[in-house]
Amino acid sequence: MSIFNLFMILFIPIGTYLLNYFRKRMCTYSKAQRFSYFILSITMGAAPMVYLQSVESERGLGTVLAIFLVGIAFFWFPIVGGREPNT
Numbered sequence: 001m002s003i004f005n006l007f008m009i010l011f012i013p014i015g016t017y018l019l020n021y022f023r024k025r026m027c028t029y030s031k032a033q034r035f036s037y038f039i040l041s042i043t044m045g046a047a048p049m050v051y052l053q054s055v056e057s058e059r060g061l062g063t064v065l066a067i068f069l070v071g072i073a074f075f076w077f078p079i080v081g082g083r084e085p086n087t
Contacts (some may be wrong), residue, residue, distance in 0.1 A: 008048060008069035012076065015044050019080050045077035 019041055026034060048070040 005065050041077050045074050048073045
């Protein structure tokens with residue numbers, strides 16, 4: 001198992017916890033902070049995909065586990081980040 005796989009296994013639950021933590025406190029945020037939260041959630045989903053395409057493509061496509069974890073992050077973080085603050 002590579003370092004990237006271990007990072008992704010920890011990144012998904014910790015990232016979800018942090019997004020939910022900030023989302024619950026979003027009632028007092030300004031529009032600029034809400035927009036930055038939205039960009040952060042999209043970035044959290046897209047960053048592993050960019051890494052996999054750029055760095056791992058030089059060494060091969062990557063492991064099946066890495067592709068599976070990136071796919072989860074690619075869809076999971078925008079869904080969690082796009083939820084309403086009061087849910």
